[in-house]
Amino acid sequence: MSNPVNTRSETRSLAWAHGRMTLNRLGAMLAPVVFTAPGHPDFSPMQVAPWHAEPIGAEQTGLMRGLRGDWPCVPFGRADCPADLPVGWTTRTPHDTWGHGYSAHHDWDWLPTDDPHALSLTIALPPSDPIRRLTRTVRAQPDAAAVDLELCVEARVPCIVPVALHPTLRLDAGRVALDLPRHGPGLTYPVPAEPGRSRLAPDQRFSRLDAVPTTDGPPADLTRFPQPRDSEDLLQVMALDGPVTARYLDCGWALTLDWDRALLPDVMLWVSHRGRLYPPWNGRHLALGVEPVCGVFDLGRVAAPPADHPLAPRTGLALTPGQPLVLRSRFSARPLSAAERQA
DSSP states (O other), X not given: OOOOOOTTOSEEEEXXXXXXXXXXXXXXXXXXXXXXXTTEEEEOOBOBOTTTTSOOOTTOOTHHHHOBSBOEESSOSOSSOOSSOOTTOEEOOOSSSOTTOGGGSSBOEEEOOSOTTEEEEEEEOOTTSSEEEEEEEEXXXXXXXXXXXXXXXXXXXXXXXXXXXXXXXXXOSSOEEEEOOSOOOEEEOSSOSSTTTOOBOTTOEESOTTSBOBSSSSOBOTTEESOSSOEEEEEEEOXXXXXXXXXXXXXXXXXXXXXXXXXXXXXXXXEEEBOOOSTTTTTOOEEXXXXXXXXXXXXXXXXXXXXXXXXXXXXXXXXBTTBOEEEEEEEEEEEOOTGGGOO
């Protein structure tokens, strides 16, 4: 039997033997996602913005109105160019003003599915957009605490587009240890990500996530949260050769994110550690974006680095009309062993 489609429903939820999840029409955002296991407390690792239940303010438009969990970004990145980029960077004009793409700010349409463990949405983009349509399907694994995600991208014209997935994890549930596999160079954002509130030294390279250069003294260990200081920072780690795992030490669970690294070779980390003080953030947003990406930070739509920059080849994914591109990823969760709960 196919799942009924209520086109007016803003959310649809699905429960299975190992958890439950909610998919939202706005931005096709996935959250909450709750994993369960006998003898263990429920585990809800995806962030939901703290203003989600507050009256909607003027600043809560589009993406900001429903900010939560994981959503696709096609094209990925900001639509405004930061000032004072380093020498050698060039600027460009995006085709629209939607940060993270039109689809992140608008309602998608529900699709019917014959799979009782799946939810599916699609969105048609404006005629001026090089992307014609996006379709997203999330499917719970019937016999596991895991969710598979599939994004189908259909191009309107030949184009090269920076693309990312945007899993955002909560940091308000006690201690979290971030385990990255072997990887290539790491790079800090070319300018302060949030002027006056960023802690990392801009435009630096590093080899270890537990030793990232800062502007105020010793290197930052970004494998352990919470951090000793509040900040708002962006950084990119290149060429990961395996999945990323976040161990929630006090919750007793681990969440692993896996994806097609042939298409999205890097991860951009968004450390949102009470760094933004203006509405609706108001110094209360604690989250970690772990964002598989093919692009130059979130700048690929508005700027390009010099030719000798490590990210210069990361121009985006090449798309061709009539040849849909499918991106696959997975969230999986498991209870931690006693040894794994050690920080």
